[in-house]
Amino acid sequence: MTERTKLRRKPGRGSHDREVIEAILDQALVSHLGVVDGDGSPVVTPTLHVRVGEHVYLHGSAANRTLRAACDSEVCLTATLLDGLVLARAAMHHSANYRSVMLFGAGAQVEDAGEKRRALEALVEKLVPGRWADVREPSEKELRATSVVRIPLAEASAKIRSGPPVDDEPDHQLPVWAGVVGLRLLAGEPEPDPHLAPGIECPAYVTALGRASS
């Protein structure tokens, strides 16, 4: 725990438990990378991320400005899973159920081709488990054109809200429905690429995405 990961507001919702933090990072597909630009202003960019052991990896074009700004500088990477809408009897107690992680640290450019390749494999396998064995692997040229940035999973905190609304006791008598409406990300039917060559079936690991999310 550091000054930055100290849980100030509603500390009961917070956690520094490594398993909790890893589970949120592993489930969230998108995260938001915050860097400070040359003028000292914040810039927040959506990105895919993947955790491999003790590090979180991001990638992008070698020309990507935000990734360049993340190298050797302090960043904040935040991943959020929206789990539900919380409907209270009082307007002010409406809320959202969510799980989020804030990861602080300095980004480091990954130079080693093997580590870059393993990070990209882990990302593809995170998005679509079983996919890597089927795809054309990155060429040397593609790897050179890709920037992979690593953030150590050392300074992080999770924040979680779950469960029913918390109304003030006197409001419990109001004739107003209260409760939670859960939200989850659902995968739809696979849509084949219009250029798909005839006779190529959709693999089971792709159709499984819809089942896994429902």
Add this chain to the structure above:
Amino acid sequence: MTERTKLRRKPGRGSHDREVIEAILDQALVSHLGVVDGDGSPVVTPTLHVRVGEHVYLHGSAANRTLRAACDSEVCLTATLLDGLVLARAAMHHSANYRSVMLFGAGAQVEDAGEKRRALEALVEKLVPGRWADVREPSEKELRATSVVRIPLAEASAKIRSGPPVDDEPDHQLPVWAGVVGLRLLAGEPEPDPHLAPGIECPAYVTALGRASS
């Protein structure tokens, strides 16, 4: 368009169209607020947001540090809708379909009680259309304990990726399935608060959330 909202990487995916920007902000429930802390490091916090005309409103406890840091300082608020996974034949062309908005500007504390109330009403109505008429409205005390911050919708850009994978032409002959798996946020069955008084039915505007998202 400013230096910050100039679309550098893949400008074909970008837009400064006001209607496009508003539609993304209005559909996204969660956004990520980036501020710079006292040490000059970025901090990115998930938050609910609502657009009312020419402004985007955030709220939180009056003691919320990130909201305080957003006042009279430059912030970046980014909202992202994840629309699908893009499965290419080549590992490097895997991608995500998404729509995102980055909004830059200085946050301003809303002092006017009427404007605060209207922003909170707009937020509740955005999350659950039809809800406001049923709930206990904020008291003076609750309003005072709540900080509402406004960002002008003046300096923003959208970025959108949609459609099938874009593989290199020679890879089209590979015997690998390619296509898109759409993703959407789905609302589940309403779960009543355990404290709900007997005889209170779940209103139609709540059950409608599941239908609207499917």
